[in-house]
Amino acid sequence: xxxxxxxxxxxxxxxxxxxxxxxxxxxxxxxxxxxxxxxxxxxxxxxxxxxxxxxxxxxxxxxxxxxxxxxxxxxxxxxxxxxxxxxxxxxxxxxxxxxxxxxxxxxxxxxxxxxxxxxxxxxxxxxxxxxxxxxxxxxxxxxxxxxxxxxxxxxxxxxxxxxxxxxxxxxxxxxxxxxxxxxxxxxxxxxxxxxxxxxxxxxxxxxxxxxxxxxxxxxxxxxxxxxxxxxxxxxxxxxxxxxxxxxxxxxxxxxxxxxxxxxxxxxxxxxxxxxxxxxxxxxxxxxxxxxxxxxxxxxxxxxxxxxxxxxxxxxxxxxxxxxxxxxxxxxxxxxxxxxxxxxxxx
Amino acid sequence: xxxxxxxxxxxxxxxxxxxxxxxxxxxxxxxxxxxxxxxxxxxxxxxxxxxxxxxxxxxxxxxxxxxxxxxxxxxxxxxxxxxxxxxxxxxxxxxxxxxxxxxxxxxxxxxxxxxxxxxxxxxxxxxxxxxxxxxxxxxxxxxxxxxxxxxxxxxxxxxxxxxxxxxxxxxxxxxxxxxxxxxxxxxxxxxxxxxxxxxxxxxxxxxxxxxxxxxxxxxxxxxxxxxxxxxxxxxxxxxxxxxxxxxxxxxxxxxxxxxxxxxxxxxxxxxxxxxxxxxxxxxxxxxxxxxxxxxxxxxxxxxxxxxxxxxxxxxxxxxxxxxxxxxxxxxxxxxxxxxxxxxxxx
Numbered sequence: 001x002x003x004x005x006x007x008x009x010x011x012x013x014x015x016x017x018x019x020x021x022x023x024x025x026x027x028x029x030x031x032x033x034x035x036x037x038x039x040x041x042x043x044x045x046x047x048x049x050x051x052x053x054x055x056x057x058x059x060x061x062x063x064x065x066x067x068x069x070x071x072x073x074x075x076x077x078x079x080x081x082x083x084x085x086x087x088x089x090x091x092x093x094x095x096x097x098x099x100x101x102x103x104x105x106x107x108x109x110x111x112x113x114x115x116x117x118x119x120x121x122x123x124x125x126x127x128x129x130x131x132x133x134x135x136x137x138x139x140x141x142x143x144x145x146x147x148x149x150x151x152x153x154x155x156x157x158x159x160x161x162x163x164x165x166x167x168x169x170x171x172x173x174x175x176x177x178x179x180x181x182x183x184x185x186x187x188x189x190x191x192x193x194x195x196x197x198x199x200x201x202x203x204x205x206x207x208x209x210x211x212x213x214x215x216x217x218x219x220x221x222x223x224x225x226x227x228x229x230x231x232x233x234x235x236x237x238x239x240x241x242x243x244x245x246x247x248x249x250x251x252x253x254x255x256x257x258x259x260x261x262x263x264x265x266x267x268x269x270x271x272x273x274x275x276x277x278x279x280x281x282x283x284x285x286x287x288x289x290x291x292x293x294x295x296x297x298x299x300x301x302x303x304x305x306x307x308x309x310x311x312x313x314x315x316x317x318x319x320x321x322x323x324x325x326x327x328x329x330x331x332x333x334x335x336x337x338x339x340x341x342x343x344x345x346x
Numbered sequence: 347x348x349x350x351x352x353x354x355x356x357x358x359x360x361x362x363x364x365x366x367x368x369x370x371x372x373x374x375x376x377x378x379x380x381x382x383x384x385x386x387x388x389x390x391x392x393x394x395x396x397x398x399x400x401x402x403x404x405x406x407x408x409x410x411x412x413x414x415x416x417x418x419x420x421x422x423x424x425x426x427x428x429x430x431x432x433x434x435x436x437x438x439x440x441x442x443x444x445x446x447x448x449x450x451x452x453x454x455x456x457x458x459x460x461x462x463x464x465x466x467x468x469x470x471x472x473x474x475x476x477x478x479x480x481x482x483x484x485x486x487x488x489x490x491x492x493x494x495x496x497x498x499x500x501x502x503x504x505x506x507x508x509x510x511x512x513x514x515x516x517x518x519x520x521x522x523x524x525x526x527x528x529x530x531x532x533x534x535x536x537x538x539x540x541x542x543x544x545x546x547x548x549x550x551x552x553x554x555x556x557x558x559x560x561x562x563x564x565x566x567x568x569x570x571x572x573x574x575x576x577x578x579x580x581x582x583x584x585x586x587x588x589x590x591x592x593x594x595x596x597x598x599x600x601x602x603x604x605x606x607x608x609x610x611x612x613x614x615x616x617x618x619x620x621x622x623x624x625x626x627x628x629x630x631x632x633x634x635x636x637x638x639x640x641x642x643x644x645x646x647x648x649x650x651x652x653x654x655x656x657x658x659x660x661x662x663x664x665x666x667x668x669x670x671x672x673x674x675x676x677x678x679x680x681x682x683x684x685x686x687x688x689x690x691x692x
Contacts, residue, residue, distance in 0.1 A: 109451075
């Protein structure tokens, strides 16, 4: 899908962390975007900031719709002519998914089924789906995951992602002319370099970087390092962090690839290099110019040594590589955190 | 769940082939049954025949409801007090699922999510789920499947079964006091020995036995044997056939097991011995006293040599074993076919 196309790209979950940065990248590259979001964890402010950053004359259309409400979703497709969909709307807290699996399956799986149904109904045949590295079965040796590595999930959240991938693949096989790209992203982090857009956790953050950043600014007391006896270079868990704007660019690269009509494709989106928790603490401490206090705590059940991306296929086929460093990721996050201590200020 | 419980057992899909025979076995053993069925492929006649066979004074309550319609389903739970659910409602044609995956995911997965949601809402915590041997990954050596054999599906239909199992397991893990038994049945066949109840295919049958039986009675011209070069004793595909009344008894055995509070359990339901297509033709020919004409045709893509059940766990834990022979299966099917050449006469 090229930006010269006068029709719209629908971004579901477009006010979220990945969503808002992807919308920014899309409109910057000249795409017409419509955002669909149920606003349960979002607000309109990121769209206002995108409009300012991208010097848009008009507001980005926002449809407040829940994907589990098919008739409202159908109205959105009646109102706009879409060339393609970037599907990011999902509930995403692993721990919560264990406690409330039906909420996760209903929102993510039933929501996706409704979206696909309506896409078929309106002849919209192109979709980029934000999947996740969580679909891979843990590798005891910590080998980087390739797209053909074995799949297997330990949480309902992960299973919703795996199920959604399978369902989309079955639709591509069944329907004429469909194209779908699954982006299995690793650990998105950082913020837009302007310091005006970033992650806006509504509760205590689940992820390392926003948690660290809230410790650094004094909102949280200290960081908990869960497990120091992992089989990594310093004993703490090693993950593959990717700058949120790199991830946004990957979504646009995938969208462009759709028009080449390759049917169903899967790409890992990560850096290929990993950092341990202690290395991330050092990098963030350097960015904010202060020591980040932490305690060493026992492992959480299910956590594994190393989760690392093999980014070869995305580089070769999509032409996508991360271009932002760990230092920039931390500096951008800190700029966002200090300029917006209460996130988008709700 | 024992039959002395005054509350009801809800049987979803209770007018279907497995459903109706299971309802018969339940009411025969004294259970109070409510049937929920969308009636897309069913009719009320099997319930009338069950009432007659079991000498019931009252009609079996039938709620015409589609599981994708949650508010109607909720009304059913408001009307009756259920101790447990036997969940059989599903669309089940493998080939159709490849062409219409969204129909399969919506009916089977979204339908099951609604059912589980409403069960949680009303505090109904016991479920027997009719799964299928289709969830197992094909074994190149044709070894009998054990419950811990590797899983993996080649059709959207199979994936709906696998997803439903996973979702139910996640609910059992999340909710207090839930019990669930997955019955992975192999090839159900035959009919009730009375000749008044059996399978009622609305289109040309997909499965070997009803197809053969319609050839024998002259409704279809000849049987197609797809593939004679499989690695089996006579070159034709070998499957594990189970008499429909054995399968019905397995459902009741599972229902009884639920009250022992073992959480989530999985059982294979099959005979453990298999028959090739040619052996089935011979057995059916003997039962109906005439040669069944057939042609030898090329393999269908995806068909495999052998699908066989290891029934050890069901025998040891559920105390369930098949008790009906291949000859009886064929004789019962033929009795049903000749007495009801148009099925339930729609």
